[in-house]
Amino acid sequence: MKMIAAIIKPFKLDDVKNALTEAGITGMTVTEVKGFGRQKGHVELYRGTTYEVNFLPKLKIEVAVSDEKAGEIVKTIAEAAYTGEIGDGKIFIHSIDDALRIRTGEKGEGAL
Numbered sequence: 001m002k003m004i005a006a007i008i009k010p011f012k013l014d015d016v017k018n019a020l021t022e023a024g025i026t027g028m029t030v031t032e033v034k035g036f037g038r039q040k041g042h043v044e045l046y047r048g049t050t051y052e053v054n055f056l057p058k059l060k061i062e063v064a065v066s067d068e069k070a071g072e073i074v075k076t077i078a079e080a081a082y083t084g085e086i087g088d089g090k091i092f093i094h095s096i097d098d099a100l101r102i103r104t105g106e107k108g109e110g111a112l
Contacts, residue, residue, distance in 0.1 A: 001096035001109060002070040006061045007033065008081040008089040013059055019080035020063065023073060029062040038086065058089065064096060064112050 008016060013030065020028060034055035065073050074091055081089055101111040 001099060001112065002065055002067060003094040003096050004063045004065060004070065004073055004077065005092045005094065006063075006077045006081065006089060007035070007058050007091075008061065008077075009083065009087060010057055010059050012081045012083070013061075016061060016077055016080040019076050020073070023076045024069075025063055025065070025073065027063075031060045031062075033058050033060045037090070056087065064099060066109050066112065 006016070010032075017028070034057055036054060036056055061077070063073060063077075070093060074093065077091055098107060099109075099111040100107050
């Protein structure tokens, strides 16, 4: 099993969610996060004063999938989140040793 964590621009959430739903994903976790990469932030003007914003708002989407589906889901997220602009985000793939559905006690891929 794999945990796919994608950091994306907030306005791309609906596109990614719809694409994942079409790909058969029935659940995901979305977290509001802040960070920077090569984008390094930007300068804003507020009430006549400029200030540097180092941490940009992003969304982190986490999806647990079977090993067989991981490649397809990574491709789906990458295509749906793509804008071609700097700051499109990153996708990380982690191995999952085990999973447990609390309500039913199902383990492994059955818990996904």
